[in-house]
Amino acid sequence: MDSREGVARADAAELVSRTLRLPDASLTGVLRTLGRPNVVWTAPEEPGIVGYGAAAQVTADGPERFAAVRQRADDVLASLDRPAAAPAVARPRFLGGFAFHDGHTGTGPWDGFPTSSFVLPHVQVVTGTGKTWVTVNAHGPDASEAAVERTLRDVRERFAPDERAAASPPGVVATARTTSRAEWREQVTATTERITAGELEKVVLAQALDVTLVEAFSLPDAMERLGDTYPSCFRFALRPTDGATFFGASPERLVTRADRDVRTGALAATVGRGETPDEDQQLAADLRSSSKYRHEHDVVTERIRDQLAGVATAIETGERRVRKLETVQHLFTPITASSDAHVLDLVEALHPTPAVGGLPPDAALRVIRETETFDRGWYAAPVGWFDRSGDGTFAVALRSALADETHVRPFAGAGIVADSDPDTEWAEVQLKYRPILDVFETGEGATTGEGER
Template identity: 55%
Template sequence: VAVAVEADGPERLARVRRAATALFDGADVDGPGIARPRFFGGLAFHEEATGRDPWADFPAARFVVPEAQVAFDGDDAWLTVTAVDAEADAETVDDRLDDLRETLESLDDAPLEGPPGVSDRHRTTSVEAWHESVDAAVSRIRAGDLRKVVLAQALEVELDRPAAAPDLLARLGGTYPDCHRFLVEPNGGASFLGATPERLVSLRGREVETGALAGTTGRGDTDDEDEWLANELLGSEKDNHEHELVAETIREQLAPLSADIRVGDRGIRKLATVQHLWTPIDATLERDEHVLSLVDALHPTPAVGGLPPEAALDVIRDTEPFDRGWYAAPVGWFDADGDGSFAVALRSAIVEETLATLFAGVGLVADSDPDAEWDEVQLKYRPILDELERDD
């Protein structure tokens, strides 16, 4: 890591932005836009980091400029080296660039390690406790205290051997090629990784891309069953209500910043184990903005928090018997122009040695059923769990 910036509290993203701007303003950058240094990182779901396991190494916000960065643009690949202060003379940087290029060119396509295997599991939430939590949340929604709240579960998994995080991420890429993959290792210990279908926001110039992803069902064993499930989801009053709350809120959050907002047709996003209701939303900003300002405006969306936001966050804090840490929070990158792209850290786990903690959540509305929501959580564990379990 060439540079690391950490912050906490309500102003954490503003503090990160100020530190990044100061660094970029003093940088001597050589290369096209695709190759220029970027900050990579993310933040915790809540404004303050608790320091509780397994998140002890993860602050409330952390972004880094890596010493070495590889970016792909079509058939081209760009290697960028960043050096700071005493190491920043041109000759040192050129030598380091040559060394890294030789290292990359000498890499073999080694076969990926197979799944480490699962020896034991421990649920942080029992079926009985889940029923109580869902019933309590639904009662508050029906009473008018809430419109929606997202409750999550955590699953602790003991592994037969330590998991190789890069290999796990690569295998996820094979199964979920259209998802946003991420891997964060703040101090070289615990690894937070996942393959999420949900983009929070992408900004290039004044053009914004985002969308509403909410409402879930499984995949069918046959094409006909799969199509039937998709049609049932498209026709579900409960799922469409949940979805519309998310889409409506994203539009409202973008409206003060936008000259134009375009909402696409609602459809189905199919993944290996689940399918979701999906509505693309694009916007053109009224003026120049930094992508971190959009992240701050949008997080947490009702797809991972709820409505009203503060009331939903209070329910989440009071109900969930574990620390969300960086689960369901923004992860991504930004550059010197303020452009960038962030995803929502879903279908994810934090892994250290032979312990993996998986996370999954569901959106609750007035007619949510505890058993159906429990089953949906189990479906959402499958992307990570499938890559940890051996086939034998």
């Protein structure tokens, strides 16, 4: 190991990487064919990526974690033996994520999840572009072209895409809350009092559920169901160790960098979907016209612009609009910019946005730590990928859950401002659980402990 923590490399080690084309397959076809992965990523307008094993893994703790991950990963990627040999879409990249708080301890349900962890997969499969590519990476004293070629042949020989449909949902035995309704009322009331007193302007409080399934969690089935229902979202699954999998379908892009072009946006303020088209339109109209919702959204938009100012230029704000998802609708404002910075520098500048943290940031983070009754871990934190050129995409890990065999822990939150009503915010959180719960529930009498207390 390198003397710097988290770098799986020897002095002067070379990164050996080779690529070949496979029979075309869907993301879930890859998952069903090659087994349980370490990382899965797919995003709007991007190919799907599935990674197995680790040619290199980097971790870092503390407030300098973003820069440390970048430096350690850059050392590995800079040693690539043939930088331009593979098609651009199939070139080596690191995938992973960060904890929400830099003081994350990785205990309890989050055992095995460091403060940050990124993996350069040993076997990286890219699909969703009409072609499927496998890239095998090896790094360290034993890396050799011959060994990489042998692995490539082995993957090719056993790759017969399994495209069967998802099985029926496994069903839910029971659901228990980490925060009761009574506790939530107390939390929101106390928080609005602190806001009124001038301690802060906004804070995002979250909850979690403990869900027990009838049958074990299936990642291919979960990814397929989420993709069918939320095709415009960022789907991910991360497993830093052999333990639990953190997965989700986030509606929120944190940032994308491609060459110098930067894309991000403000996604804040939430209402449900209507039972009829007329009701749905009325809810959207209320979302657009409400002074509370507009203020909540505008605060996020202006803060993101301010956060970008130190690392980007030519920052432009697009037209605010309503973004409709299966169970909720949000106000959304696209934001573009130009930057020479590495995508991880942009991630560091933007995390946490006011849509998942609050304002002022330090005060909001303090209130979150003091108030929430569970460990956020990687929930609402940056997850995504980056490559040798500093390009990449990161999402905010919302609509997400930890899953381990028959146990699943979904997370959801709501933005609290001065005039927030605890019951209204409670209802919003329940809507945000639905993307995950719908993956597992059969609709036959699933229970939620303390649901109406």
